[in-house]
Amino acid sequence: MGVSDWEDLPPESDRFEPAPHPRDTTVLFGHDKAERELLDAFRNGRLPQAWIIGGPEGIGKATLAWRMARFIAANPDPRLPAVQRAENLAVDPNNPAARRIAAMSFGDLALLRREWNEKTRKHWTRITVDDVRAVLHLFEQSAGEGGWRMAIVDSADDLNVHSANALLKLIEEPPPRSLFLLVAHHPGRILPTIRSRCRLLTLQRLDEPALRSAARAALDAAGEKTAEADLARACARAEGSAREALRLILAGEGAVDGLTRKILARLPNVDWLLVQRIGEAISAREAASEFDAFLRALYGWLSDKLHRDKGLGPRALAPYADAWEFLEREARELEIYNLDKRAFAVVVFSRLAEAARAAA
8 A cells, every 4th residue: 555545544543643553663662571471372372362452541552462463464373483483573574464464454454443434524432333243254254364363452442332242252252363452541441251251461651761762763753853851851741651752742832731730730710711722622623632631630630639738638638539529420421422522621620620719
């Protein structure tokens, strides 16, 4: 597939622009132990047919999933000398299987993700049952490539009840030489019957050297020039997530979490002009990362009040605990009913201002 072909395609829900897609990321930072666990299970002939690769968003889970799929596509027989002497899951990008995976033309690998809705010009909010059923044919026929049939789910958090149950049927009775790699930001929320049939591989937040290396590699691949001082500041605030570090760098001083912190620092007084800017940013098309950053900033501030502010007594803490429960409930209803995020921002800051006044 040529460059012009990719440019004509809709945006990918499992990619954070302008960073490379995980299938195009050939280096994995900070997860050597997890990579060895996958490799050892494969070459010892004890590879579970379904894995949940869990951990915080933006730390390399999808990169590891694609790395595993690429390795098995290139080396389908675990007895091969190349597999037995491999130190990691790296594959030469010029390997025919690797090139076909990069071009999304490898017939025995399916990808489940939120698809593009041409009518609304947005991604669907969930992976639908029809998306899962479209993958069924891959596992109902012989492997066309003569090796393994594989599916990557990015992310399992995006499954709804119906699509999760459809996927469960696939995982319950898979044909031989099948592999399911489920990327999950919150593994505990996955359907228990799916969790019980998968091995959980938990990835940790990246440490500072790995985080800076991963963020720098993504920036370089995207052609983004960033000073080391700016990169260091972003990584210090990114809580081990390369994706969050990139978002902070690309958003600059007007980042949603920065604006949110400004408002929170002034409570119980509220700068409603800044609230309006935040509302517009989190409700824009393809603004999922901005909304996530907004929620992280809110929960981080409340966590500091509840757990780190030594000057607050029980009576002062109660309003913040109530505000936490309120935020969780409102965020859940917002997701379920697809409510207006601008109104959500106004309501949340009003409630946090009330909590700050009550605590004072």
